[in-house]
Amino acid sequence: MSEPWADEDQDAGDIADWMAQRQQDVDNRDANMAAGRDAWAASTATGQNLQAATPDDVRALGAEAQGQDAAAAAAAPIKRGDRRSLSDDAEARILMNEFRSYSGPGTMQAIVNSAHALMNGDEALGPNRPETAKPIKTIPAAEAAMFKQVQDALAIAKAQRAQGIDPTNGAQHFGFLTDSSRGLWLGKYPIRTQVGPLHNSFTYGDVPSSTAWANTYQD
């Protein structure tokens, strides 16, 4: 479990991300404007007569038109690639190994999010996915309830993906912080989801905090 990482590249990374986001905003604005013009022109031809009195109205029309397309596309099952290397059971046992000391409200959602990140990385990269612990071989009897929770969370994540839903929007990394920081992780990955605080039952030596925030990160 990690403490916030003071990194000399953090500012540069933040600025680069901000610039990239601004560029994306500009690209979106231009695309929405064009789509809005198309939608308005089409509506005059069909007699629907969409209203767009100002440039902002035209952009809003375009965003709405593109949003409808995006919604239709989102209904397709989520699949990030053809390199899947993990079985359902291996996925559950990896998540169990990584979550076995965490509990409390939000734990189920945290496991669901991390399951998406695990599957995203595996589908896209196969054995080269971001490193995790290996699957736990034997589930201790005292941890059977936790394993059931992990299996249920994994089933929820798979059902979501079948319906085109990925709350992490393609994140491949997951990790835990000792606070609710939302900055770049490992100096380079923007945050996608955050759940916390969770309770961490293992507090000793290198892992001193009994609270944790479970995050997923974009690549």
Next chain:
Amino acid sequence: MSVSATLAVSATLAALWPGQPPAAQKYIVDRLLQVRSGVQCRYGDGQRGVVLTLSDRRRMMMFLMEPSGPSEPALIRLRSNGTLDVHANGGITSYLAYARTTRYLMHKPHTPLTPRKIPAFFAKGDVIACPYKTWSDGAYEDALRESGRPGQEP
């Protein structure tokens, strides 16, 4: 090192992580350019764990040498109280596994390194044995035993 020499070494180092996106490669290479020494061991399953120390003596990188090349490194900081702060993908078992191997290797003889020498260091065949079956097997249970709480329920 001159700028052109640094660029050449950077390209060589980036090629060691072919599966990583460019931004991640740059981040890794920026840290590899600060390397001072390295040490590695082989787990029971044949995989190798590698720890590199950086110019800031409290910071290290640890990763696994896999058939396809080195994994994405964990960043590890030595806290002032002697414990390790691990930044890595994964959860409790990954953190404990990285910390376990790093702590083991910290106290073994290190090979002095410069960025140029890293590829040869990675290719080295004679490495010491890690006292673990795999990098993560038993990491959680070992930590529980060490903490004096074997059988602790989550």
